Amino acid sequence: MTDGGLEIPDLASAVLDVVDRIPPGKVMTYGDVAEYLGRGGPRQVGTVMARWGAAVPWWRVLKADGSPPPGHEERALRKYRAERTPLRPGGTRVDLRQARWDGRPE
DNA sequence: ATAATGACGTCGG
DNA sequence: TCCGACGCCATTA
Numbered sequence: 377m378t379d380g381g382l383e384i385p386d387l388a389s390a391v392l393d394v395v396d397r398i399p400p401g402k403v404m405t406y407g408d409v410a411e412y413l414g415r416g417g418p419r420q421v422g423t424v425m426a427r428w429g430a431a432v433p434w435w436r437v438l439k440a441d442g443s444p445p446p447g448h449e450e451r452a453l454r455k456y457r458a459e460r461t462p463l464r465p466g467g468t469r470v471d472l473r474q475a476r477w478d479g480r481p482e
Numbered sequence: 483a484t485a486a487t488g489a490c491g492t493c494g495g
Numbered sequence: 496t497c498c499g500a501c502g503c504c505a506t507t508a
Contacts, residue, residue, distance in 0.1 A: 387505065406490050418490035420505050426489045437489080445489045
C-alpha cells in the first residue's frame with residue numbers, strides 16, 4: 377500500500393494509529409503521543425499530523441496548553457462542542473485536567 | 483553526509 | 496497571562 381506514490385514513515389503510521397484510538401470527548405497533546413509511543417518528539421508528531429492528519433480525528437491532538445492546532449482553531453472548537461470535550465473558561469482552550477486521555481481503555 | 487525544516491515544549495522576563 | 500529564546504529530533508532537501 378502506498379500513499380499516492382509517497383511512502384508513509386514507520387513513525388507516522390504509529391502516530392496515526394494512536395490518534396485514531398483517542399475516544400470522543402478526550403484529547404492528547406503532541407507530547408503525550410510521542411511519550412506514549414516512546415519514540416520521536418512533539419515536533420515529529422506535529423509534522424505527521426500536518427501531512428497525514430486529515431485521515432484521523434486530528435482535532436483530538438493539540439498543544440500542551442490546551443489550545444487547538446494552529447490554523448484549525450475554528451473547526452476544532454466546533455468539534456469540541458459537538459462531542460462535549462471539557463473546555464476552560466473562555467471556551468477557546470480544552471481543559472486538559474478533565475479531557476486528557478491516558479491511553480488506557482475506557 | 484550535512485544542513486534546513488517544523489500542526490511542539492519549557493522556561494525566563 | 497502573553498511573548499520570545501532555546502532545545503529537541505525524525506524527515507527532507
